[in-house]
Amino acid sequence: GQNIDQPTEMTATEGAIVQINCTYQTSGFNGLFWYQQHAGEAPTFLSYNVLDGLEEKGRFSSFLSRSKGYSYLLLKELQMKDSASYLCAVLESNYQLIWGAGTKLIIKP
Amino acid sequence: SAVISQKPSRDICQRGTSLTIQCQVDSQVTMMFWYRQQPGQSLTLIATANQGSEATYESGFVIDKFPISRPNLTFSTLTVSNMSPEDSSIYLCSVARLAGVYNEQFFGPGTRLTVL
Numbered sequence: 001g002q003n004i005d006q007p008t009e010m011t012a013t014e015g016a017i018v019q020i021n022c023t024y025q026t027s028g029f030n031g032l033f034w035y036q037q038h039a040g041e042a043p044t045f046l047s048y049n050v051l052d053g054l055e056e057k058g059r060f061s062s063f064l065s066r067s068k069g070y071s072y073l074l075l076k077e078l079q080m081k082d083s084a085s086y087l088c089a090v091l092e093s094n095y096q097l098i099w100g101a102g103t104k105l106i107i108k109p
Numbered sequence: 110s111a112v113i114s115q116k117p118s119r120d121i122c123q124r125g126t127s128l129t130i131q132c133q134v135d136s137q138v139t140m141m142f143w144y145r146q147q148p149g150q151s152l153t154l155i156a157t158a159n160q161g162s163e164a165t166y167e168s169g170f171v172i173d174k175f176p177i178s179r180p181n182l183t184f185s186t187l188t189v190s191n192m193s194p195e196d197s198s199i200y201l202c203s204v205a206r207l208a209g210v211y212n213e214q215f216f217g218p219g220t221r222l223t224v225l
Contacts, residue, residue, distance in 0.1 A: 033214060042201055042216040043152070087151065097142075097214065101151045 002026050004100035006088050011106045012078055020073045020086050020103045028093025034062050034073045035087040037102070043087055046073070075105075083107045111136055111204050113217035121223045122192055129188045130220045132202030137182040143175070144201040146219075152201065158185040192224045 004024045012018040024032070031050035035043035049055055049064035049071060061074040073086055088100040112135040122128050132141065141158040156164040156177055164177035179185040189196050202217040 042219045045213065045215055048213065096157075097154065099152050099154075 002092075002098050004088055004090060004098055006086075006100040006103045008101070009104045009106065011108060012075075014078055014080060014107055014109050016078050017074065017076050018078060018105065020075075020088075020105065022071045022073075022088035022100055024069050024071070024088070024090045024098070024100075026090045026092050026098050029066060030091040030093055032062075032064055032071050033087075033089045033091065033097070034060075034071075035089065037085045037087060039084075046086075078107050080107050080109070111138060111206070111213075111215045113202060113204060113215060115202050115217040115220050117220060118218065119221040119223075121225065123225055124193055126192055127188055127190045128192065128222060129186050130200055130202070132185045132187070132217055134183045134204050138204040138206055140205040141179060141185045142203040142205070143177060143185070143187045144203055144216075146199045146201060147197075155187070155200075158187075189222065192222075194224045197222055197224045 006022045031048055033048050034046040036046050037043040046060055047055055047062035049062050052064055052066055054061055054063045059076045064071045075082055083106055085102040085104050087102045089097045091097055114133045116131045120128055143155040144152045145155055146152050154167050155170045155175055156166040158164050158177050158179040160179045160182055174190050176188045199219045199221050201219045205214040
């Protein structure tokens with residue numbers, strides 16, 4: 001069956017680093033997306049990984065291990081504006097996106 | 110990136126009526142999708158809008174309730190028919206360019222629907 005797991009909620013301190021994990025079991029694999037969604041707004045694209053390894057983009061990095069069905073999103077130098085939900089989504093072989101429930105990240109001063 | 114607009118941005122409707130939501134993209138895209146997101150929930154895919162043919166609906170969603178059109182590669186509509194309060198949600202248009210190792214998917218700003 002299809003399943004994507006990520007923690008429901010995480011709390012971190014401004015200026016620190018946080019890692020949000022995502023594990024998946026899907027029908028085929030064509031890549032994994034991370035999105036950021038602020039309350040009341042549409043999701044915005046953060047990253048896309050299809051090959052194993054780490055992709056760095058400024059303060060955000062995303063890692064993928066296809067053999068382990070595992071990804072993480074790493075946020076460095078946290079800012080208050082990073083408080084949002086972070087959604088993990090897997091693109092299956094038929095190009096359907098399977099979504100995780102999202103991780104609500106709370107940043108404290 | 111793709112610039113996506115949706116109309117209306119929000120609406121309050123009466124039970125039993127229908128609302129059509131429009132999605133316009135500034136460039137041709139491979140695929141267009143319609144999602145629903147209820148308060149505090151993650152995204153739920155309603156259907157994939159196919160150009161020139163019937164949309165592909167996910168389990169739990171039917172064409173009579175959510176008719177979809179996609180006359181060309183840059184425009185689609187979703188109609189929410191015979192609405193009930195349970196249809197109150199944010200409806201999101203999403204577009205994707207799928208090209209092997211470089212896939213992108215973007216979302217429109219959403220339409221916030223309240224059914225009384």
